Amino acid sequence: HxxxxxxxxxxxxxxxxxxxxxxxxxxxxxxxxxxxxxxxxxxxxxxxxxxxxxxxxxxxxxxxxxxxxxxxxxxxxxxxxxxxxxxxxxxxxxRIEGGILGNTTDIDTSMTPFEAGLGAFVNLSKGDFIGREALVNADRRALLMGLTCFGATPASNSIVIDGDKFVGRITAGVHSPTLGIGIGYVKFNRPGEWVGKEMKLRLPDGSEHECAIVSLPFFDKEHLIVKGVDRNIP
CATH class of the missing domain: 3.30.1360.120 (Probable tRNA modification gtpase trme; domain 1)
Incomplete structure (x- = not known):
């Protein structure tokens, strides 16, 4: 192999x-x-x-x-x-700290490229291609966002609550040694203006913790590390 x-x-x-x-x-x-x-x-x-x-x-x-x-x-x-x-x-x-998405873990074929946060790779002006018609009028907002939590480490299948409504689910989460907090990806049930909102994270054990929705990646948003411009360990 x-x-x-x-x-x-x-x-x-x-x-x-x-x-x-x-x-x-x-x-x-x-x-x-x-x-x-x-x-x-x-x-x-x-x-x-x-x-x-x-x-x-x-x-x-x-x-x-x-x-x-x-x-x-x-x-x-x-x-x-x-x-x-x-x-x-x-x-x-x-890979979670760096905002890299896992196929079938964080994204799957039920999502459009826009919902998966991959809209930058879609060129609707290049002519016809399979799926173009469905994407032309599709919502351009992503379903996947970052989540930070100071009180707990997000676990897969934990749910995210906005007020009293279940709005999303954690696809992957870890404790970030770089940031010193719990981080993860949340897949929302519908597109929305989620970044910047304070919500609650409900873990599989039923405990609830304050969390915040952030854009990806969690740091080095200019991608200077992967390009070799910044070689300092965060």
Whole structure:
């Protein structure tokens, strides 16, 4: 099976430069990709990631890749830079902090691109395409927003209450070590002017906590970190 390894963080360029003997460096632009020799194996590498950090993704080629050799090579060249391996849990925390949406978790095929917050990628003036007619008159407002809570960590399927009305549900939530508060995504039942409103978060255990609706991402709204402009750890 094919696997994807992610090297993410402020020193990821130094690590990937060492891993490729300098074939990849600062000149590789965000979202660019190509095949490179990594420890004697030809692998596909993209400057991207699921963390909204400066980083790279290495795509293995199933049985054609010596995964153990690749792992040992990366850990060896990364050691001088303090690189550590972590689970997808750490990646999930950072992807929520960074405002990255998970397919089928936060968004699904029942939503329009506008409802999913992906309206920037829709070009209604380019001519006809499948689904265009449905989108022309669709509400352009998103259903997904950010939620912050000082008193608790939002849990999936927690509900959001405005006054006495159930208005939305949490799709994913974590405690943010960067912000020191609970954060999550709320999918509202209908479009509205939700950002800036104070509401209540009801957890699965029935407890209620004050929360606020915010725009995404939760910080670095100019995306300076992922572009490599700001390499300071927040």
């Amino acid at each position: 094919s696997r994807v390894l992610q090297i993410q963080g402020p020193l990821s360029i130094e690590v990937i430069k060492a891993a490729t003997n300098g074939r990849i460096d600062e000149s590789m632009a965000y979202y660019r990709s190509g095949f490179f020799d990594i420890g004697g194996q030809k692998l596909y590498v993209s400057r991207s990631g699921f963390t909204n950090e400066l980083g790279f993704e290495i795509y293995c080629d199933g049985a054609n890749t010596d995964h153990l050799a690749l792992w040992d090579h990366l850990m060896s060249v990364g050691e001088p830079f303090g690189m550590e391996f972590s689970s997808t849990r750490a990646m999930t925390i950072r």
